[in-house]
Amino acid sequence: MRKLKAAVIGTGFIGEAHAEALRRLPYVELAAVVSRANGKEKAARLGAVAAFEDYREMIDVCRPDCVHICTPNHLHMETALYALSRGIHVICEKPLALHAEEAKKMQEAAKKSGLVHAVNFHNRYYPVIHNLRNMVQDGELGQIYTVQGGYLQDWLMYDTDFNWRILSQKSGKTRAVSDIGSHWIDLAEYVTGQRVTEVFAEFKTVHSKRKHQTPEGCREMEVDTEDLAYFMLRFDGGAVGNGAVSMVFSGKKNQTTLQVSGSKMSAEWDNEKVEQLLLGCRGETNRIFVKDPKMAHRDTASVIGYPAGHTEGFPDAFKHNFAAVYAAIRGEKPVQPFATFADGCHQMEICDKLWESARTGRWVKL
Numbered sequence: 001m002r003k004l005k006a007a008v009i010g011t012g013f014i015g016e017a018h019a020e021a022l023r024r025l026p027y028v029e030l031a032a033v034v035s036r037a038n039g040k041e042k043a044a045r046l047g048a049v050a051a052f053e054d055y056r057e058m059i060d061v062c063r064p065d066c067v068h069i070c071t072p073n074h075l076h077m078e079t080a081l082y083a084l085s086r087g088i089h090v091i092c093e094k095p096l097a098l099h100a101e102e103a104k105k106m107q108e109a110a111k112k113s114g115l116v117h118a119v120n121f122h123n124r125y126y127p128v129i130h131n132l133r134n135m136v137q138d139g140e141l142g143q144i145y146t147v148q149g150g151y152l153q154d155w156l157m158y159d160t161d162f163n164w165r166i167l168s169q170k171s172g173k174t175r176a177v178s179d180i181g182s183h184w185i186d187l188a189e190y191v192t193g194q195r196v197t198e199v200f201a202e203f204k205t206v207h208s209k210r211k212h213q214t215p216e217g218c219r220e221m222e223v224d225t226e227d228l229a230y231f232m233l234r235f236d237g238g239a240v241g242n243g244a245v246s247m248v249f250s251g252k253k254n255q256t257t258l259q260v261s262g263s264k265m266s267a268e269w270d271n272e273k274v275e276q277l278l279l280g281c282r283g284e285t286n287r288i289f290v291k292d293p294k295m296a297h298r299d300t301a302s303v304i305g306y307p308a309g310h311t312e313g314f315p316d317a318f319k320h321n322f323a324a325v326y327a328a329i330r331g332e333k334p335v336q337p338f339a340t341f342a343d344g345c346h347q348m349e350i351c352d353k354l355w356e357s358a359r360t361g362r363w364v365k366l
Contacts (some may be wrong), residue, residue: 005031010070018068019046021318077102089116095178096344103348107341119344121186125320128277134297142264150244151180152252159207175225181245182347194237201231203358
């Protein structure tokens, strides 16, 4: 089997996570990384063959089979469109773009190209989440009534915490909603098989100004994106939902929770207990489903890499997601769908509508 050539554009935390996952796929070679600083050192550390400062030069010289876009959001569209125009498959970090209009252009270009295109909604590939989706599809939970949960972090808790995501010109109109809320909403839709049709939201910016430390000194910056958001959702299958996302929730480093209730059973998942699924029943004892390839749904077994008792977490979800994408590049159909640009575009529309709802105080339809 010919090794497929991959290239990672952007070498921050998430770019390094992509590179690490790619190294674990035996049929993929990390041919290049693109970094504006210390490229050769990063290439050596990440196991890449070559380093470039410009993604265009990298694509034209290296000709990878697939690029992974791990840059700030405002660079996603231009990078993806260039890669697609050169016949290169694309995996893009979420959110797909700055707003729905950009995302639609990316979706249309990807569809026209006939190339494989994906968004890294990796939560789909945790084994117990994968199993829960199959349980819902098989009717084990019955009719789905509600979906609730959230995504909580504290890394922007203080006004001295600063990151490019805080600025709307780089992140888009929303921050907490698009950066982590899109993960949660995609997860809710993926598990239930229902799509969001209408939204209501409340945004809050805790720090209207933040201190940004630069080489020239400390600058006070105006903040025009939300630190946290609460929202309600209506789904096309009749379910209703609510979610909370926050980057200023003290003590929570990266917690994602999902609760789904149905007419037969409920299910609860917490990524801090990543391999456990609590199943709630009315007429029988509640139970805990634990990741085990021998006990899992037959389709889920394909995304379980280790035996029961051997934890699979964040890096493994990346690996299984990318394995599915690269299988599609080779012409194989994945057992469960990875997120495409169409899914990314849909999430951008939801983010934009949540932003609109927060400003108007009204329910907004997609």
